[in-house]
Amino acid sequence: MSDTPTQNERVKCLIIGSGPAGYTAAIYAARANLSPVLYEGIQPGGQLTTTTDIENFPGYPDGVSGTQLMEDCRKQAERFGTDIRMGTATAADLSSAPYKITIEGHKVIEADTLIISTGATAKYLGIPDETKYAGMGVSACATCDGFFYRKKVVAVVGGGDTACEEAIYLAGLAKQVYMIVRKPYLRASKVMQERVMNTPNITILFEHNTIGLYGEGGVEGAHLVKRMGEKDETRVDIAIDGFFLAIGHHPNSTIFKDYLETDEVGYIKTIGNTPKTSIPGVFAAGDVADPIYRQAITAAGSGCKAAIEAERYLAEMGEMLPPQ
Template sequence: METERVKCLIIGSGPAGYTAAIYAGRANLAPVLYEGLQPGGQLTTTTDVENFPGYPEGISGPQLMDDLRKQAARFGADLRFGVATAADLSKAPYRITIDDEKVVEADSLIIATGATAKYLGLEDEKKYAGIGVSACATCDGFFYRKKVVAVVGGGDTACEEATYLASLASKVYLIVRKPYLRASQIMQERVLNNEKIEVLFEHNAVGLYGEGGVEGVHLVKRMGQPDEERYDKAIDGFFLAIGHQPNSDIFKPYLQTDETGYIQTEAGTPRTNVPGVFAAGDVADPHYRQAITAAASGCKAAIEAERYLLAQGLK
């Protein structure tokens, strides 16, 4: 298998990966970045980004990521297509296998592989992606001011998203599969005491409908029971809040992760438990998951990588 040695390897190409590449390039680390399955990351599936500083009129997700990509290339980052398929972080240099056919040995490694929102698996979720279907209320809630939306989920995240959306939308339906909420008591109380939120217990969303965007949801109450009911409800937006899956599987044998798989870092830093290996963006962030926080952590990771390489006499 072909082997290559690099000073700084970045895996992932969302705001964290590209920002790390910008900083590492400016620091003369000759960074190599592999863009993964979805070059540009989750933001490429977002139509309008209105909360990234510096764009008063907003910018499309794909355009923002293209701008970041060009900036990274301008400072000498070597941007490549390819997916990390295996990792050996047992000793430096760290070995990352790309597309099962090439090994890159890295003196320092920045993991910015992101997290994937969990979906119900409905065909309609793909059909209406970006035109009524979202997995981020903080990102897209503003577009539904004074409109009617539905949130799917029964945990803390779902309750938090429903409460946030209730501050913008005219009505929020919380679609909960079980006859109870799994959320913490305080989050349950916030939802149940909010007059704008209606909780639909024992409901499953089985489809969406609408011309050119979401206009409603197909619901089933008490699915599979003798008293099963099927009906439609008119909505303008459909929000998934059933969790995210961090893309960290190949690194788990070597790095500390939480029970969901988010890579754990030293408080306030992108440093992992392996020296010279840093985690940035959503793969290490179960709390915020915003483009701006991912970009900031990518900056931190590149600065830490430079300091590590200097300390090791590798720069």
């Protein structure tokens, strides 16, 4: 397949990404007769499809699997006429309207409005057991999954503010929380360090690296190495029921960074309490613009706002396409 774009199509509203933000934006945009086109990206349904049970999304009193929740959202978006397509955005030109997004290196979509809902990818250690036990004890979101570990023993990997926040949150649910920190100190702010130190059921394992997990049908423990590479290197196993990654997220914003303002990590900056970016008609919703909450419900809310803003922008600009 050629890397040179060969096809062009113009749409009123283009949505990139298919998590809660993207699907919600599609529902609102479709109901506003914007004829949205949504490209699902490399992971249709987003991060939630890797989550087994979700119990904190309103409207599902008995809980719901992440896959089912996203399938419900997809069907709802399709019901109102969203054109949902497979494909990943591989390049962007936001220098002038209509904004040009290249799909899979060969098709260019010219969009009067663009909603970026490409999400953020949790960083992992890279050990095979993280994949093996995905959804069976391995998680990258304490707020999402901590409830399932009430009165149990869990471990949090990381030494920054996020890891401390996750550990403190889990300490309110779990019997025991281990913090696995590869350095001999915490990188977190003084305030967060003090909170961790003052929480009796948090134990910090400094200078420890995780090299594996073990268990039948789910995580039952972790293989650790203390002072890896040193003369006094020792191997340690700890019994745990849950293993939480808290070493950061990588926002999926790379192709937009030449045009949009981002923070030092890569999260797209928006204006005030809106999904508006520094470019009129371009909006960012969900985790790609949210380094703080990263919840399905907040992503859905921002997707709603993005679609409403897109509708208002088109009305103000008078850029309604002629009938096909």
